[in-house]
Amino acid sequence: MSGQAWGLVFLMLVMKIPIVYLIVVVWYACKEPEPGVDPGEYSLWRPWRKPSGPRPRRGGPHGTRDAVRVRAERRDRVAR
Numbered sequence: 001m002s003g004q005a006w007g008l009v010f011l012m013l014v015m016k017i018p019i020v021y022l023i024v025v026v027w028y029a030c031k032e033p034e035p036g037v038d039p040g041e042y043s044l045w046r047p048w049r050k051p052s053g054p055r056p057r058r059g060g061p062h063g064t065r066d067a068v069r070v071r072a073e074r075r076d077r078v079a080r
Contacts, residue, residue, distance in 0.1 A: 001009075
């Protein structure tokens with residue numbers, strides 16, 4: 001067999017994987033739920049809730065003012 005024939009055989013075998021996956025996904029989506037099972041009971045989805053209370057202040061890109069004071073004090077101690 002030539003290289004093109006092997007390539008064709010390989011692609012025919014490998015391309016069956018996504019086709020089978022697609023068939024399984026469509027089957028799972030279309031099947032009827034089991035009797036006696038509430039679909040909402042086992043759902044992992046929860047509606048988003050806004051957090052209560054105000055948000056804390058965000059620090060700037062250069063840190064807080066206290067951090068600047070500490071750095072200045074260290075610089076003064078080292079320079080002496």
